[in-house]
Amino acid sequence: MSSESAAPEERAVAHDESFGEAIEAIRTRRSGHNFDPDAKLDDETLEAVIRDATLAPSSYNLQPWEFVAVQDADRLDEVVELAYGQEHIREAGTAILVVGHTDAKTADRVFNEWEEAGRMDEASAEQTKAQSVEMYEDERMGRDYAVRNASLAAQNLLLSAHARGLKATPMIGFDQEGISEFLELPDDEIPVMLISIGPSAGEEPDRLPRRSVDEVLHRESR
Numbered sequence: 001m002s003s004e005s006a007a008p009e010e011r012a013v014a015h016d017e018s019f020g021e022a023i024e025a026i027r028t029r030r031s032g033h034n035f036d037p038d039a040k041l042d043d044e045t046l047e048a049v050i051r052d053a054t055l056a057p058s059s060y061n062l063q064p065w066e067f068v069a070v071q072d073a074d075r076l077d078e079v080v081e082l083a084y085g086q087e088h089i090r091e092a093g094t095a096i097l098v099v100g101h102t103d104a105k106t107a108d109r110v111f112n113e114w115e116e117a118g119r120m121d122e123a124s125a126e127q128t129k130a131q132s133v134e135m136y137e138d139e140r141m142g143r144d145y146a147v148r149n150a151s152l153a154a155q156n157l158l159l160s161a162h163a164r165g166l167k168a169t170p171m172i173g174f175d176q177e178g179i180s181e182f183l184e185l186p187d188d189e190i191p192v193m194l195i196s197i198g199p200s201a202g203e204e205p206d207r208l209p210r211r212s213v214d215e216v217l218h219r220e221s222r
């Protein structure tokens, strides 16, 4: 049966099978502290995981994120200190700060791209751009916008690292102001997720239990 004619449930099963490796990556990804201190991420792999991160979905494709990679040993020492002594960052050899924009500063360029691709006419591109710029001027909305979009990019990065045989651990245990200052973030960008990433030195302890689907899935309303 072709995918077009299959019932929705059947399509879901077929999808699971055809992307079996992606599902496997989701199921086996782990955070951890067991990094090989003698090995480090090479430049090509660093760029590859960042490319995968940039394929995450974002509001209007605004891609409101930046990635700051720290690999210099002295600077990593500073990052460890700003992350309250999390030594695994040093052992990983690379720390990546996923940064979110708190305003729609890519809007000019991106709405032009919508228009050039014929996906919006000039008037709706202008209108949507004005709406998104205005919406994110509100401080709370701006922070939500940064965190929502950059978190999806961070998850892509974690899965890409795992699929490439690396270990990557997300962290929010760090001094937000301190790291913003140390990595020279402009005022309209906030640190969303710090990730230690590098070759693994072996297994992690067993995963802690997850809340069950029965417990977390609510049909139609909470």
Ligand SMILES: Cc1cc2nc3c(=O)[nH]c(=O)nc-3n(C[C@H](O)[C@H](O)[C@H](O)COP(=O)(O)O)c2cc1C
Pocket (backbone or CB within 6 Å): 029, 030, 031, 032, 086, 169, 170, 171, 172, 173, 174, 207
């Ligand atoms: C928002 C967030 C913050 C986290 N902060 C830290 C952290 O500061 N240090 C750390 O070692 N792990 C941190 N973790 C990793 C979690 O402890 C880990 O994801 C959780 O225990 C589940 O384990 P798993 O990722 O191996 O499935 C964080 C994870 C998330 C999503």
